[in-house]
Amino acid sequence: MSDFLRTAFADTTFFPFWLDRKDAPPPTPCLIGATRADLVIIGGGFTGLWAAIQAKETNPSCDVVLLEADRVAHGASGRPGGIVSTSVMHGLGNAQRIFPDDLARLEELGHQNIAGFKETIARHNIDANLEWTGEMTVALSSEGMEMVKKEYDLHHAHGHDVTLLDAQATREQLASPLFVGALWSHKASGIVHPAKLAWGLKQAALSLGVRLYELSPMRRIEDLHDRLCIHTRDGTVTAPRALLCTNAFAAGHKRIRSRVVMIRDRILTTEPLNAEQHQAIGWANRQGIYDTRTQLNYMRLTPDNRILFGGRLGYFMNSPADPALDRTPAPYQRLARAFFQTFPQLEGIRFSHAWSGPIAITTRMAVHFQTYYSGKAVYAGGYSGFGVSASRFGARIGLAKLLQDDIPETHMAFAATEPRWVPPEPLRTLGAYITMNALDNADAKGGWRRSWLALVDRLGFPLS
Structure with missing residues (x-):
């Protein structure tokens, strides 16, 4: 490591910045012994919390048990960038790629979802530092600018309040010598404190009568024909229905992982900006930002004015929950270099926190549903980003499929079909290793790396 980076680290x-708080709520007691319920939800992240709240608000008499292996927000939900938008399919461009015939309806559902997201947070008085600041996609090259222009045309055609910015206008919003233009989407998107959101949803669920057991990892599911028995470390829950909200962890049935790959997404946060540093970068409107690098980066300001900068992907064979390597500086060095290339005026600033979080990669890059145990269990997951707000939508559709509610959405292609199969280990690790190398070096070296990424895209993984 260079002296420059050694100082920065x-x-x-x-450890995640979002979770490093003295006011974090204590965990609820773990499940000990046997209990029964009308509905059991496995996974206390965003999807599980939204599902529990919606199930109780729809039917207050429903006895809902929510199981969380660790503590609420300590899986993936306390680790993302925390940028929210109307998209329920990983962005408008991705929705057009996978479900072009349903695009207008998916857009409508996305706007309905963000409205419900806002209304629930307000009704339960959840303080999650929500800022409706909009979001920007910034280009770093002429090729990237062509991508941004296509996104602008697509968003404008579907009624979004968007502005196309040239280099000067982009740098007036956020001063980086790399930025050559941007798409600014002004409405129904912004930034949130993800851990505080999860903790607020936890309190809302408890207030509605949900029985939440943290520190209760699921060991196995036993099919008793007319019901399921969920075995945890210290107890059991028997229920006629189970919603599997395990996303990248893909727990609940061995087949889930044949469609879902866990990738680690790395994030840095700086120390809080002082007045001079903040003036040097601008960012008065505090938008959430994505860029067009092959190894995509995203960035935002935290409530105390740190820069959060994330996006370097990594893969570990057999998907460990807490990779030891990601608790060292090594995997964050490329991300740090990208940060200082983006903001050279911040030379000398230090990184207060560094962490990785699990995201679920599928050939759709978006939420999907899998049904198991003769319909008694449904998996709702596959968020590859945009999950903070889209998880509410995934929970609603997952519940409808599980409870066999005949709503129009469950007949749409996104809900009625699954992503394509993904090869198992060791082919998965080999493919991931080549792909990560290509992502890291395609912009600088090109060659076979771009051809490989194009192949990966054609296979259904548009990672670049």
Whole structure:
């Protein structure tokens, strides 16, 4: 490691910034012994919390048990960038790629979802530092600008309040010498404190009568024909229905992982900006931002004015929950270099926190549903980003499929079909290793790396 980076990482805490809070709520007691319920939800992240709330608000008499292996928000939900939008299919461009015939309806459902997201947070008085600041996609090259222009045309055609910015206008919003233009989407998108959101949803669920058991990892599911028995470390829950909200962890049935790959997404946060540093970058409108690098980066400001900068992907064979390597500076060095290339005026700033979080990669890059145990269990997951707000939508559709509610959405292609199969280990690790290398070096070296990424895209993984 260079002296420059050694200084930047000198005082870094390798733990999520969002979760590093003295006011974090204590965990609820773990499940001990046997209990029964009308509905059991496995996974206390965003999808599980939204599902529990919606199930109780729809039917207050329903006895809902929510199981969380660790503590609420300590899986993936306390680790993302925390940028929210109307998209329920990983962005408008991705929705057009996978479900072009349903695009207008998916857009309508996305706007309905974000309205419900806002209304629930307000009704339960959840303080999650929500800022409706809009979002920007910034281009770093002429090729990237062509991508941005296509996104602008697509968003404009579907009624979004968007502005196309040239280099000067982009740098007036956020001063980086790399930026050559941007798409600014002004409405129904912004930034949120993800851990505080999860903790607020936890309190809302408890207030509605949900029985939440944290520190209760699922060991196995037993099919008793007319019901399921969920075995945890210290107890059991028997229920006629189970919603599997395990996303990248793909727990609940061995087949889930044949469609879902866990990728680690790395994030850095700086120390809080002082007044001079903040003036040097601008960012008065505090938008959430994505860029067009092959190894995509995203960035935002935290409530105390740190820069959160994330996006370097990594893969570990057999998908460990807490990779030891990601608690060291090594996997964050490329991300740090990208940060200082983006903001050279911040030379000398230090990184306060560094961490990785699990995201679920599928050939759709978006939420999908799998049904098991003769319809008694449904998996709702596959968020590859945009999950903070889209998880509410996934929970609603997952519940409808599980409870066999005949709503129009369950007959749409996104809900009625699954992503394509993904090869198992060791082919999965080999493919991931080549792909990560290509992502890291395609912009600088090109060659076979771009051809490989094009092949990966054709196979259904548009990672670049």
